Amino acid sequence: MSKDQILAAMQSVLDEAGENSLTDEQCARYEALEGDLKRAQKSEEIQKRNAAYNSVVTSALHVAPAKEDDTLERAFMHYARTGQKNSDITELRAQSVGTDSAGGYAVPTTLLSKMTERLKAFGGVASVADEITTSSGEPLTWVTLDDTANAGVIAAEGTAPASGGADLVFGEKTLGAFKYVAPGASNLPLRVSVELLQDANFNVQSKVFDALTTRIARQQAVDWVTGTGTTEPFGVNTGTAGTAFTSAGITYAELVDAVHGVDPAYRASGKCVWTFNDATLALIEKLVDGNSRPLLNMSTDGISGAPSARLLGFPVVIDQAWATYTDGGTNKWGAFGDLNAGYIIRRVSGFSLVVDPYTRVNEGQVQYSLHARADAVVQDANAFRVLINAV
Incomplete structure (x- = not known):
């Protein structure tokens, strides 16, 4: 019992x-x-003692978390510091045909993520445009179609329609992969002293990567806005329809016209934005309505937090690559619309870092060059309008 x-x-x-x-x-x-x-x-009591003998006291057992495998990152850092490869870095794919030292090495995943974040943070257009990443850089081509001018017709019973629309006209868009290089002074590689690299108390590699990626990002930010499409990407303001501002100074009425220059189908996407540089933003911030209230509404009132600007209900994205609005000239100073639908950026995954410890060895310097490939094109010119000063 x-x-x-x-x-x-x-x-x-x-x-x-x-x-x-x-x-x-x-x-x-x-x-x-x-x-x-x-x-x-x-x-x-005996059963309890026996159970205690066979149980593990979890509170007394320390289980260390699985160690992250950072072998490739450490190997790459060694290469960045010294230019000397080791057995681990051979797993990193060389970026050109030939010797590894000539082609450089692919940046490992952890560092690549940091670099990509840096690129996205630089330039407002890149933060709202559509973006794809491919593993290689061969041309990408896709078909486009604009059939918005055609519509159906009413036909009487038993008769052919008296008139109709045009046949479908297909277009084509292509994305390539332009090579961006981050050099130093006089288009030479970035040079860092050996003494600085040997200082273990200073994270030199991080500073080098920041400097190189910022230089590439700065040029890309300009190309996303003003690129001509010849030997460089197509910029947002190249070959696209514009809304002309003909008054002296920016006016409320012309801002409203710019909004309605974009079809309501795009405005309903919830992705439409204004984009211009900070100097132009300052001009718009000074605009007031008949009750002396600013047209530019700040979503955060007071001084407790950073404001997020909205103009006529749409967010404002600052991109310093845009020209500043000025009277007495004709320039493209901004854009309004759904840039995610209208503009696409293509990046080729992976960066190639070339470290040269030999050329400047007598001067005690190591040389660095960073390569990245990207392209961009307007994929739907109806999704946005470029703002043009026509006075």
Whole structure:
């Protein structure tokens, strides 16, 4: 019997006697049950001790987290510091045909993520445009179609329609992969002293990568806006329809016209933005309505947080590559619309870093060059309008 069953049987003996004294037979039965209870309790204690012997005390056991495999990153950092390859870095793919030292080495995943974030953070257009990443740089071609000018017609029963739309006219867009290089002074590689690289208390590699990626990002930011499409990407303001501002200075009415220059189908996407540089933003911030309220609304009031600007209900994205709005000239100073639908950036995954510790060895310098490939093109010119000063 279990301990609970024994206790129940003992209580039954007492209930049987009631208020009377226990008989000899009842006393014998009760005492026998007491013996059974002691054996059951002892058996339970033994089982608990045995379970304790076979259990693991988790609070006393320290399990270290799995160590992140950073072998390739450390190997790459060694290469960046010294220019000398080791057995681990051979796993990093060389970026050109020939010797590894001539082609450079692919940046490992962790560092590549840091570099990509740096590129996205530089230049407002890149933050709102569509972006794809490919593993190689061969041309990408896709078909386009603009059939918005055609519509169906009503035809009488049993007769052919009197008129109709045009046949479908398909276009074509192509993305290549221009090579961007981050050099140093006089188009020479970036030079860093050996003494600085040997200083273990200073993260030189991080500074070098930041400098090189910023230089590439700065040029790309200009190309995303003003690129001509010849030996460089197509910029947002190249070959696209514009909204002319003919008044002296930016006016409320012309800003409204710019918004309605984009079809409502695009405006309903929730992705339409204004983009221009900070100097132009300052001019717009000074515009007020008839009640002296600013046209540019700040989503955060007071001084507790950084404001997020909205103009006529749409976000403002600052990109310093745009020209500043000026009267007395004709220039493209911004854009409005759905740039995610209208503009696409193609990046080729991977950067190639070339470290040359030999050319300037007598001067005690190591040379660095970073290569990256990218292209961009307007994929839907109807999705946005370029803002043009026509005075």
